[in-house]
Amino acid sequence: MDGPKRPRVLLVPFPLQGHITPMLQLGTILHARGISVTVLHPEFNSPNASNHPEFTFLPLSDNLSRNKATLSNAFQFISAMNVNCREPFQEYMDQMMELQELEGRVACVIYDSIMHFAESVATQFDLPSLVLRTTSAANLLAYHVILRLHEQNLLPLPESKLDDAVPELGFLRYKDLPYSISSKIPEPILEFLPSSFNIRSSKAVIWNTVDTLEKSPLTGLQQLYQVPFFTIGPIHKTTPPHNPTSLIKEDTNCITWLDKHAPNSVIYVSLGSLATIDAQELIETAIGLVDSEQPFLWVVRPNSVKGSEWMESLPDELARGIETRGFVVKWAPQKEVLAHFAVGAFWSHCGWNSTMEGISGGVPMICRPFFADQMVNSRYLINEWRVGIELENAEDSRMIVKNAIRRLLVDEEGKEMRQRSQEMKQKLEICVQEGGSSYNSLENLTQFILSM
Numbered sequence: 001m002d003g004p005k006r007p008r009v010l011l012v013p014f015p016l017q018g019h020i021t022p023m024l025q026l027g028t029i030l031h032a033r034g035i036s037v038t039v040l041h042p043e044f045n046s047p048n049a050s051n052h053p054e055f056t057f058l059p060l061s062d063n064l065s066r067n068k069a070t071l072s073n074a075f076q077f078i079s080a081m082n083v084n085c086r087e088p089f090q091e092y093m094d095q096m097m098e099l100q101e102l103e104g105r106v107a108c109v110i111y112d113s114i115m116h117f118a119e120s121v122a123t124q125f126d127l128p129s130l131v132l133r134t135t136s137a138a139n140l141l142a143y144h145v146i147l148r149l150h151e152q153n154l155l156p157l158p159e160s161k162l163d164d165a166v167p168e169l170g171f172l173r174y175k176d177l178p179y180s181i182s183s184k185i186p187e188p189i190l191e192f193l194p195s196s197f198n199i200r201s202s203k204a205v206i207w208n209t210v211d212t213l214e215k216s217p218l219t220g221l222q223q224l225y226q227v228p229f230f231t232i233g234p235i236h237k238t239t240p241p242h243n244p245t246s247l248i249k250e251d252t253n254c255i256t257w258l259d260k261h262a263p264n265s266v267i268y269v270s271l272g273s274l275a276t277i278d279a280q281e282l283i284e285t286a287i288g289l290v291d292s293e294q295p296f297l298w299v300v301r302p303n304s305v306k307g308s309e310w311m312e313s314l315p316d317e318l319a320r321g322i323e324t325r326g327f328v329v330k331w332a333p334q335k336e337v338l339a340h341f342a343v344g345a346f347w348s349h350c351g352w353n354s355t356m357e358g359i360s361g362g363v364p365m366i367c368r369p370f371f372a373d374q375m376v377n378s379r380y381l382i383n384e385w386r387v388g389i390e391l392e393n394a395e396d397s398r399m400i401v402k403n404a405i406r407r408l409l410v411d412e413e414g415k416e417m418r419q420r421s422q423e424m425k426q427k428l429e430i431c432v433q434e435g436g437s438s439y440n441s442l443e444n445l446t447q448f449i450l451s452m
């Protein structure tokens with residue numbers, strides 16, 4: 001005889017790599033705790049269902065799938081996602097609510113904070129909803145600051161003020177805020193800001209962060225949001241090691257290449273899933289890497305160099321230099337790379353997932369943020385946790401690249417920073433182990449969902 005059906009959660013990810021990954025990881029964790037998982041995902045950047053046979057995947061027709069150019073305007077893209085996915089989501093909800101007796105009770109909807117249409121549809125069906133935040137707590141607080149400055153009529157902020165510290169964010173400067181405030185903020189963005197952090201009727205916020213890393217911003221936010229916070233990060237530390245979530249095929253040959261190198265000898269370079277550079281920066285990076293005389297593993301994503309498909313703009317001689325010392329891939333198994341003994345430093349764009357993965361790997365970081373939350377994360381890595389150095393922006397960037405790599409892999413400074421990184425790694429390990437803050441939070445989250 002069949003036992004009682006498992007309760008079910010409905011997950012609604014935002015269709016970019018840095019958002020899909022933590023949502024699927026959360027699904028894996030909840031599934032392992034006896035909860036069924038249905039993922040309702042836009043057709044754009046569909047996750048690979050065959051990697052997760054334990055989930056049910058339902059595609060939401062978004063009318064954006066064949067028009068990837070829309071991504072160039074992030075705010076329009078987000079707005080279109082929220083409008084276009086609503087109706088197909090409602091239709092699935094209708095069917096699922098009908099089938100509850102057969103397929104198990106729907107306990108709640110868990111949506112990426114950007115996909116806020118899911119909250120309003122859930123309310124329509126009398127279902128509770130929970131928000132998943134895939135960026136740091138400090139980043140959310142920073143958005144509140146931007147809105148406050150606007151409401152106080154202080155924008156645009158004069159250039160002379162950009163280096164000042166933001167009072168409610170400690171060492172964060174105005175120029176580190178996730179949206180530039182040195183010019184007036186356009187109206188559509190002003191409308192977007194509150195919708196991105198208003199949790200409406202949602203019952204709780206799930207954070208891919210760690211209490212010990214973000215005590216102060218979490219305390220500040222808890223005063224603004226009167227609902228339970230579940231800080232369960234770093235989520236990837238609680239998921240099984242082989243839990244593929246990449247949209248691009250991972251090139252695992254780089255692990256064999258890493259195996260041949262000495263401990264802490266390799267610099268790993270990856271700028272995430274969205275950032276792009278120009279051909280000149282590609283060349284300066286390549287020269288700096290070769291001149292550092294250290295082995296390097298370099299991810300160059302297809303179409304990440306403006307005007308090129310890949311690395312064809314590199315002169316032949318430079319390409320040969322790269323081959324002698326480095327290994328280039330289009331996409332790496334990053335978590336595995338960062339946990340590898342040979343990796344001694346991580347040059348990153350400081351996306352939140354990469355930040356958490358870098359800290360969990362215990363490697364010091366070279367921080368080269370591009371946009372949005374990456375400036376906030378970079379400032380934390382450098383000034384609060386003191387496990388990163390800044391890659392300055394300058395004409396002679398090949399020299400800056402070379403020096404930064406040598407500071408972390410060769411100089412005494414790097415050894416001290418690695419020591420601190422290792423201590424942070426251990427702290428995070430304690431948080432996810434039985435009795436740790438993230439472990440306890442996850443237990444509480446599971447009970448919270450089961451009681452719904």
Ligand code: UDX
Pocket residue numbers: 016017018019021134135246270271272273274275299330331332333334335350351352353354355357372373374
């Ligand atoms: C950006 C942001 O900066 C991020 O904070 C925000 O939430 C989404 O947009 P992204 O560029 O995707 O995100 O960076 P990041 O958050 O670091 O996520 C990238 C993910 O891709 C990481 O989980 C990383 O492990 C993975 N990755 C990257 C690979 O698996 N292989 C690679 O070669 C490169």
